[in-house]
Amino acid sequence: MTLHTTALRAVHPAALLYAEEAKAGLLSRREFLTRATALGVASATAYGLIGLPSPANAQDATTPVQGGTLRMNMETRATKDPRTWDWSEIANFGRGWLDYMVEYEPDGSLRPMLLESWEANEDATEWTLKVRQGVKWNNGDDFTAEDVVNNIRRWCDGTVEGNSMAARFGGLMDAATSQMREDAVEIVDPATIRLKLSEPDIAVVVNMADYPAAVVHQSYDNGDPAANPIGTGAFLPETNEVGVKQVLVRNPDHTWWGTAVYGGPYLDRIEYIDYGTDPAAVLAAAESGEVDATYQTTGDFIDIYDGLGWVKSEAVTATTLAVRFNQSQPPYDNVEVRKALQMAVDNNVVLELGYNNLGVVAENHHVCPIHPEYAELPPPVVDPAGAKAALEAAGQADTEFELISLDDSFQAATCDAVAAQIRDAGINIKRTVLPGSTFWNDWLNYPFSATQWVMRPLGVQVLNLAYKSGVAWNETAFANPEFDAALAQANSISDADQRREVMATLEKIMQDQGVLIQPYWQSLYRHTTAQVHGAEQHPIYEHHHYKWWKEAAS
Amino acid sequence: MLLFLVKRLVTMLVTAICLTIVVFALTNLPPNLEKIAKSEIGTRISDAEVTSWLDKNGFGAPLLVRYGEWLGLLPGWTRTDENGVVYGRCIREGEDPATAPIRCGVLQGEWGYSRVFRQEVADVIARGLGLTGKLMFWVLLVMVPGALLTGVLAGMREGSRTDRALSTASIVATATPEYVSGVVFIAVFTSSAVGLKWFNGSATSAMDDATLVNFTLPVLTVALYAMGYVARMTRASMAEVMTAQYIRTARLKGVSFPKIVLRHALRNALIAPFTVIMLQIPWLLNGVVIVETLFNYKGFGWTLVQAAGNNDIDLLLGVSVVSVIVVLLTQLISDVGYVFLNPRIRLA
């Protein structure tokens, strides 16, 4: 593929540097794509920079078939204001009629959706966004720059209970009012918007791909978005029965902008059926022909679905299970206790017993080797005898610890494996498994429990979301000024190599403070019948409905 | 007879009221209310916010007052916020407070709103009952003839080999709880490991369209456990009748054995099983809950588990009322039926 000259001119200088590194083998292809596209390089161009054909060209030779129904198991949760979405599942239903500004592709790149392109200045404090033209809402209105600003304003409203988007747009917000600074967002012309950040932020556009960032119409009243489904998307909600079924049908009276740009949608109907949290129930449904695709296949079930002749797709991710301590609850307020428990657990064994070796061993600091700014540290020390001794020294030798987990099979198995290791070190530990309905009501406050964290494209993003002092999802109650300072510094460095030095500090603090036992990074799997195409597993569970299609039943 | 019925209905009413008070009290314990507040507005809120949310949503009133509101005896709560907007139990979103009813409880036909399913409780329960009704219909259709046949065959010649074989089979059936038999059925008949794949291990599709393939296993699993019990009762009753004087007389007169069984013994032998079958129906509910969970069939039992697991107060109350009515109604039918079947009993 040859490079477009116009594209080359627009390429961010840092991206060109990355391309050099990638070609020299210093940077993996995946890391390169994440970084380059985050800086506003179109993904086709990014592929071109490192001399590879865009995957669109290397696509499956079979032509997509129009029409058909695809059924997938998924927990169907109650719909609510998009910015307060706390489950990928809610978003996946909402994606039927709500589009996003940008879309995170399974290969780590960003695809422009309602934004046509974007650019950052040298220090990532000023961003220029280009609004896609010719997009229509399904009520006939035009999609305009005002709509973009309206959505950014919504995201920045920190006074809304549970609005997790606000934590991602600190640079656009007025700290005093918890609202968007009106001078931070400027409509330059009907197709251009300029963002002026108060502090450098390299993740502004990446954050717009996150699942609570669904783009809503100006008339939206913050209620149930499925009640009056105005959106730019290609589908409409037909059935919305929480805990039972959610159905999307193709909107016949609406021309979707993306058909001209990316093709699709192909399916007439998408049914999400709720089978609860028990993977055995989903397997039974799959064997019975009640579903065509799984939402996710975990652990031991991967081999079983392979055995059924279903097609497996794998997404390598920075998704992980954080077996974390809550530092506001004794005895975990004592750093020695946390470190001792960490020391008793061999993450390799947990990966084997808890997750069938379907992932990569992690190092208790929640930064993944696939993140561009990952810094390698010496592996954590495993020393069961030392752990016991440390607990004795801390006066907690006879304490019975309690590890709480969800009843989800792999999460429970992982925690059982963690507990078994701790027990082997001669430490008393008890396991408690709670059903989802009970568990999620109090997940932030359990003293010692496990939470699954889905991946974010950049290493700093999870640290910002979960470990910065006082943020909404900080379930460890970790509050460390040194860490916060270093994190703020890392957030201002758009160059991943420079950022890596700060990351090393951050990772070291995480390890030294014994914040969590993080046994492994998961790979995610999905199985589909052989007829289903384009519905490969996505690293952050996103469903890009317009890519899905299904061969007609033979 | 009429007096008897009236008395029973009054007892039923009192029982239902007592039970709902118990359920109401248990689901309205402070930690449960806190759980609701947190699931409604987020997990990281202070105790003061919890209290204020509870007050705003009518949970602040004393327990019995709120029970009265739920029942529809007392007027529903209303609250006027700082902007002068009136909220209330009986005022729907967008409705004019002036035209809204004063009371809205069970007596007015308002069963409340399910927090889990985001639907009217009446609708959720109706959906569940419809699906479970379908399941129960087939269960009874399989269970009753099967159990009666087994019991009569076993009991007509007590101590024979047929009797011993069938009795052992019934004992094995009663000793196999649904979660064991269901699990074994799924493993044997549906899994790729065994490879038979005769039936479906999931009954979700049976909700819309029940077929032999997707509905056999759930029906069989529920029916089997109860079948053993009813068969044993029938056998005992049959065996007792067979030793009665009039049967002995008939045999001595030389009436053929099949004729004795069909003409003389059967009617009297079936009185006891009838009551047992009726009393068995509430017990089937247990099996239904397990089977509906196991096979993912979203009927009444599954609704119960969801309501209880999520402390969905209104739904839970509705579910308890319905199940109590089912229990008491079957008791009533069994008593009345007993009278009709047995000419020797007259109710005063």
Place this chain on the structure above:
Amino acid sequence: MEPMTWTGSLGFVLNPLLLAGGVLLLVAVVLSVLIRLVTPEPQVTVSPDGTLAVHPGLRSYTSLAVRAAGALLVATLLAYVLGGILLPWGQAGIVGAIARRFLPVWVALILTFTLSIAYSPHLGLYGRLFDSTVGKIGFGLVMFWVFTALSVGVFGWIATHDPLAAVSGLKNKPPGIPVPGVDLLGPGSHYLLGGDNLARDVFSRVVHGSWIVVQIAPIATCFAFMVGITLGLPAGYYGGRLDTAISFLANLILAFPVILLFYLLVTPEIVQTGIPSFMAAGLFIFPLVFVGVLIWSRYRTEPRRAMTMLGVILAVMGWGYLSLISQAGTPLAFMGPVDLFDVPPGVLVVFVSVVFVNSPTVFRIVRGLAMDIKTRDYVAAAQTRGERPWYIMLWEILPNARGPLIVDFCLRIGYTTILLGTLGFFGLGLPPESPDWGSTINAGRQLLAVFPHPAIVPAVALLSLVLGLNLLADGLREESLRD
């Protein structure tokens, strides 16, 4: 090391025999049932000399065939067990090895049966149990698990591994898999029934599970009986308002779907409020009341003796009771250092709920029996003698109601076992790593389609125990009816 096969070197001879025996038995039973349905009853003819003669027909041949096939089957099974005990470890395969591990149980069973049968005429109802085949089989099954539980729980025999220890590499491995790193052939060298989802030994878990099941179910049933009897006797005896009131309460509890009740009682929120602790305090006082009244009504005429007995027994029981209900970390924690034991809170909640659910049924049975028996002559005689009501209830009515009560007790233990499993199925109650059978079945059912052994083994164990209790109850009923 080699994986073990199911039957080892014995299998070559015994497996075909077992198959033959099984097929023969099945064919014979089916034939005999069919023939009995088709052919007429044996004709009894009176000979001229006055004796009766029965003409043997097809029926007697089939029954002979059934017996022969049955004998072959039993002999083969015995040969497996004996082979396992006599041959060196591992030679007789998994079956042999398991048979050998159960050696203490076999010895205890043989002793129990020999002694019981030898002295059966002097043992009352228990002795007569051995006249009934069904009763013997049931008793054998129940005692098998009781002895197993005692061996593993008290002496630590039978199990080959720690039920909670995971051995890396043995996750979901099939039965007979060798344990890596163990070179010495012996009990620890193989996972006899394979590894479970967390690489723990299925065999050891099931064996250890029996200790939990055999403890909780009968004790809970005992408590339920104490409650039921203490309330049921006066209700049945006095009748009237008291009866109406208690019966109404009992019906109230019975009208509740059991699962709903469990969900309402066994949640962390409810445990937090201390309701189960208060219920425990209420329910567990009944044994004290029962024993107290029992002794007082008997020895009322000798106050000194009665007071001494009451004082000693109630002091001991009272201390036990207070220790039981006082739990560190619940609203009822007052015992401090004199607290004898702490039941794990999960177990206590399960215990309370099971007792609570079972008591009303027991109450109804006792009440019915009391109403029936109070019309008997010996009760009237006692009343004329001027005995106090409680004496009549406890020392006249109760002993005469023992038959049905013992039968129901056996059935109810089985039912309680099933109930415990149900709780495990919904993930309520006992901690998830507990080896009790309900939780194990629940954990194993997820991968049932591919690895059936972790769920099937505890399922069979649970089934055999409940079946044993049912058969035992049946045998007892049959024998007690002959009174």
